[in-house]
Amino acid sequence: xxxxxxxxVSVLRAGLAPVWAILAAxxxxxxxxxxxxxxxxxxxxxxxxxxxxSAFAINETLTRSIPLIFTGLAVAVAFxxxxxxxxxxxxxxxxxxxxxxxxxxxxxxxxxxMIPFLMIVGALAGGALLIVPVLLKTRxxxxxxxxxxxxxxxxxxxxSYLIEGPWxxxxxxxxxxxxxxxxxxxxxxxxxxxxxxxxxxxxxAASVLIWAMMRFSVLGYEIRAxxxxxxxxxxxGINVSRTVIITALISGGLAGMAGVSETAGLKGxxxxxxxxxxxxxxxxxxxLAQLNPLGVIPAAIFLSAVYVGSDAMSRAINIPTYxxxxxxxxxxxxxxxxxxxxxxxxxxxx
Amino acid sequence: MSDLFEILLTAxxxxxxxxIVSPLxxxxxxxxxxxxxxxLNLGIEGIMTxxxxxxxxxxxxxxxxxxxxxxxxxxxxLFGLLHAAFTVQLGxxxxxxxxxxxxxxxxxxxxxxxxLLPLATTPPKIEPFDEVAIPGxxxxxxxxEALFNxxxxxxxxxxxxxxxxxxxxxxxxxxxxxxxxxxxxxxEAQGINVLAVRTGAVVVGSALMAVGGAFITMSWFDAFYFxxxxxxxxxxxxxxxxASWQPGKALAGAFIFAGLEALQVRAQVLAGGFIPYQxxxxxPYIMSILAMIVMARKTKYPQALLVPFRRGERV
Numbered sequence: 225x226x227x228x229x230x231x232x233v234s235v236l237r238a239g240l241a242p243v244w245a246i247l248a249a250x251x252x253x254x255x256x257x258x259x260x261x262x263x264x265x266x267x268x269x270x271x272x273x274x275x276x277x278s279a280f281a282i283n284e285t286l287t288r289s290i291p292l293i294f295t296g297l298a299v300a301v302a303f304x305x306x307x308x309x310x311x312x313x314x315x316x317x318x319x320x321x322x323x324x325x326x327x328x329x330x331x332x333x334x335x336x337x338m339i340p341f342l343m344i345v346g347a348l349a350g351g352a353l354l355i356v357p358v359l360l361k362t363r364x365x366x367x368x369x370x371x372x373x374x375x376x377x378x379x380x381x382x383x384s385y386l387i388e389g390p391w392x393x394x395x396x397x398x399x400x401x402x403x404x405x406x407x408x409x410x411x412x413x414x415x416x417x418x419x420x421x422x423x424x425x426x427x428x429a430a431s432v433l434i435w436a437m438m439r440f441s442v443l444g445y446e447i448r449a450x451x452x453x454x455x456x457x458x459x460x461g462i463n464v465s466r467t468v469i470i471t472a473l474i475s476g477g478l479a480g481m482a483g484v485s486e487t488a489g490l491k492g493x494x495x496x497x498x499x500x501x502x503x504x505x506x507x508x509x510x511x512l513a514q515l516n517p518l519g520v521i522p523a524a525i526f527l528s529a530v531y532v533g534s535d536a537m538s539r540a541i542n543i544p545t546y547x548x549x550x551x552x553x554x555x556x557x558x559x560x561x562x563x564x565x566x567x568x569x570x571x572x573x574x
Numbered sequence: 575m576s577d578l579f580e581i582l583l584t585a586x587x588x589x590x591x592x593x594i595v596s597p598l599x600x601x602x603x604x605x606x607x608x609x610x611x612x613x614l615n616l617g618i619e620g621i622m623t624x625x626x627x628x629x630x631x632x633x634x635x636x637x638x639x640x641x642x643x644x645x646x647x648x649x650x651x652l653f654g655l656l657h658a659a660f661t662v663q664l665g666x667x668x669x670x671x672x673x674x675x676x677x678x679x680x681x682x683x684x685x686x687x688x689x690l691l692p693l694a695t696t697p698p699k700i701e702p703f704d705e706v707a708i709p710g711x712x713x714x715x716x717x718x719e720a721l722f723n724x725x726x727x728x729x730x731x732x733x734x735x736x737x738x739x740x741x742x743x744x745x746x747x748x749x750x751x752x753x754x755x756x757x758x759x760x761x762e763a764q765g766i767n768v769l770a771v772r773t774g775a776v777v778v779g780s781a782l783m784a785v786g787g788a789f790i791t792m793s794w795f796d797a798f799y800f801x802x803x804x805x806x807x808x809x810x811x812x813x814x815x816x817a818s819w820q821p822g823k824a825l826a827g828a829f830i831f832a833g834l835e836a837l838q839v840r841a842q843v844l845a846g847g848f849i850p851y852q853x854x855x856x857x858p859y860i861m862s863i864l865a866m867i868v869m870a871r872k873t874k875y876p877q878a879l880l881v882p883f884r885r886g887e888r889v
Contacts (some may be wrong), residue, residue: 226882227664256685308669356863364870367815368617369669371866373808374859385852507673544688546681553620553678557656560666560674 227569231402233567241566242512242519245559246526251464252558253551260543267537274536275529280534287490289521289528291316293427293481295506296513296520298350302475304438304515304534305363305451309354311372312479314379315501318353319346319483321383324391324402325496327409327487338437341428342484350480351473353379358472362465372463384496393493402494411467411489423485424448428521430478435517447471479503505531508552511559527552581840582585588720590839592728592886593815595832597622599731600786601810602824603738604650610742610819611775612755612878616672617657618783619807620679621650625784627683630791631690633700643727643788648786651777653679658776662769665882676701676807683842684800685846697797703727707739725793727785732825734782739821751775755876758883768883805859816869819876834861 252270257267275285295312302309309315322345333341353375360366386402387393393403411422438444446467449457457465486498509527514520534548581587601622608615615621629646634637653675660671691698703725712722742748750771753761758768792807793800813831817824835858842854 260689303670310673360867360870364867365873366866366870367811370808370811370815373865374805374812374862377805377859378856381852381856385850388852389850504673504677507670508677511670511674542690542692544685546685546688549681550678550685553674553676553681556670556674556677557660560660560670561664564664564666 227568228571230567230569237566238514238563241562242514242523242559245555248558248562249551249555252554253547256547257543260541260556262541262543267541268541270537270540271530271533273533274540275533280418281532283415283420285525285529285532286424287419287421288532289524290421290423290427290489290530291482291486291502292505292509292524293431293520294478294485295502296509296524297427297517298475298478298482299428299433299506299510300513300515300517300520301438301447301478302471303451303510305447305471306454307358307466307471307475308369309357309358309372309472309475310369310373310478310507311354311503312475312482312506313499313501314372314376315350315353315479316483316486316499316503317379317383318349318476319480320487320494320498321379321386321483322346322349322480323405323409323484323487327405328403328493329406332406332408335408335412338406339411339422339488342405342409342488343481346480346484348480348511350478350483351476353480354472354476358469362468380496383494387494387496391494400496403540404493405488409488409529410492411485419490420491421485423489426481426485430481431517432522434474434478438517441489443467443470445546479506482506505552508556511556514559514563527555576646577844585719586841590836591829591832592720592724594835595828596725596728596731596793597786597789597806598810598813598832599735599825599826600782600789600826601807602813602828603734603821604782604786605810605814606817606819606824607738607742607751607782607819608654608776609879610755610876611751612876612881613661613772613776614668614672614811614880614881615654615657615776615779615783616669616811617653617675617679617780618672618810619803619805619881620676620683621653621780621783622787622790622803622807623680623683624649624653625787626791626802627687627786627787627789627798630689630700633792634698635690639792641704642792643785646784646788650787651781653784654777654780655773657780658773661882662772662776662811665884668880668882674804680803687798697799699796700792702796703793724815725789727789727793730785731789734804735821735825741822752876754883755878758878758881762883762885769885772883786810809858809862812866815864815873816865818869818873822877830860831861831865835859835888 227410254264257264274281276282297310325344326345350570357368357371357407360371361368388400391402393401414420446462450464454464487494505527509520509523512523530551531548532543537543538545601618605615605618625646628649629642629791632642632645657671657675660666661668705723706726712718750766754768754771761768813827816827836858838854842851
C-alpha cells in the first residue's frame, strides 16, 4: 500500500471530505441500530424528524447548536495554531461562573450594556483559565493537552462547591443551583415560541469575525503560520510564543462565551449539568469544519441535530441516547480519514 | 498534623493506597509503552472505560473473572489497533485520533451497557476478585495486610513493572521499541519494520490500559458506573511525563500519587466542616499538573514522539 500526495486537490474534493465522513459515521452507527432490532431507515428517519420535523424541533436544534458554535470556534482557532486546547468544557464553566458572579445582582446595567458586559467577563474568565496551561507550554514545554484536560475536572468541582455552598440559591428548594441572572442580563428570546435566544446571533457574529480575523488580519496569518510550521514562523520573525498565547486567550474566551450564553440565555442560572460535554463535542465540530470558522456553523448545527434527534428517537424507539455520543466520536475519526483521503491517494500495488 | 501521621500507621490507609495505585500502574505502563515507541495515546481514558465495562460485563454474563480480564485486554487491544491504524499506518494526528478514540470508546461502552441492561436502575453487581494472602508476609504489621493480602490483579500490576522494564531495557525487542520512539530511520536501516513495532507497542499498551480499567470494576468495585474512570486515564498520561518514561519511576510516581489520594480521603473526614470536600477531590488533578511542572525542566521526551513515520520520506 502506497500513500502519496495528490498533485492537486480540487475545492469540491476538499469540501466533500466532511460529507463523506458524516456518511461513513452514519453507516457505522447503522450497525449499532441494526443490533437494537430497529429498522435502520426508520431510526434515521425518526432522528431526522426529531431534529428538523417541526418548527419546535428546528428551534430546539438551533438552540442546542449555540454552545457548540462557540466551543467549535474555540477549538478551531486553537488547533489551527497546533495549540491543543481540550479544556473548552472547563472554560465554558469558567464563563458561566463569571456570568453568575457579575450577573446575579452585583451590577445592574441596562440590557444594551449588561449583555455585552456579561459576554466580555465570561470571555475573560474563559481565557484566564488557559493562562496557566499556555504559559506552561510556551515557557516550560509542558504538554497542554493534559493540563487543559485536568483543569476541566478542577473547574467542575469548583462549580460544584460554589453552587452547593456560598452561591447556592436559597430559593432553589435544595437543588444545587446558583441564583438566576437578573432580567437585564438575560439573552432575550428570538422568537415568540421556543427557547431560541440572542446567543445564536452572537455566535454567528463571532464565527464571521473569527473567520475574517483568520483570513485577513496579521494575527490570523501568524496563527496559521505557527500552526503550519512553528520553526519556519520563528525564523521569519514571528514571535511564536506570543502568537500561541494570544491564540489561547481567544480560544478560551470563545469557550467562556458559550458558558455565558447557556447561563444567561438558555437556563437563566448556573447548574452542574449546564453542559453535557459541549466542550468535548466542540472538538468534533471543529474537525468536521476542518478548522474553518464558517464551517463551524453547519458542523455545529449537524451535531446539535444528532443530539436533539437522537433524544427524540430514543423516546420513540428502544435505542439508548448514547448513540449520539458514538456518532460524535466516530465522526471525529472518520473526518480525519476523509480529509487525508482528499489530500492523499492510496495505491494498492507495491 | 499528628492526626495525619496517625493515618499513615493504619492498615486501612495502606490498603486504600494499594487499591488506588493498581489501575494507575496498568494505565501508566500502557501509556509509557506507547509513548516509548513514539505514539501518544490519548485514547487511554476511553480504553480504560472499555476495559471496565467489558471485563465486568463478561463476568456478569456468566464468564470467569480471569476470562473477563482477558476479554477486557482483548477489547483494549482492539481499540489500540484502531489507534495504531490511524496514527502509525496512516500517520494522522495523534492528538485528535486519541481524543476521537476516547469519545468513541466511552460512548460505545455506555451504549453497549445500556443495550444489554436496559432496565437496570441500580447498577447490578458481580462477585469481584477475592484477596489472596501470601502466607507469612501477610502477617507483617500494618503493611503486611496492605501489601500481601490483595487482589491477584494488584500482584499482576506490581509484577508488570519489572517485566515491562526488563523487556524495554534488556531485550532486542525493547531496544527496537525505544528506538522507534527516538530514531525511527535508524530502526528501519536495521531492517526492522518501524510501523510494525509501533503498532505492536500501541496494541500491547492499550491492552494494559484496559486491564487497569477492568481492575476498577472487577476488584475495586463490583459494578460499572457511568463516568467511573473520571479522568484517571489523563492522570496516567501526566504520570508518564512525571516518570520520565521509566517504568521504575512510574511505579514510584503512581505510589506517591495514590498515597496522597488515600490520605486526602481520610483528611477529608478530619477536616470535615472546615474545608469543603470538593477541594479535596480537586487535589489529584492539581497534583498531576504540579507533577508535570516539577519534572518539566528535566523531561527528555522520546525524540520521535508525535512524529509519524512514512517509509522513504525524508525527515
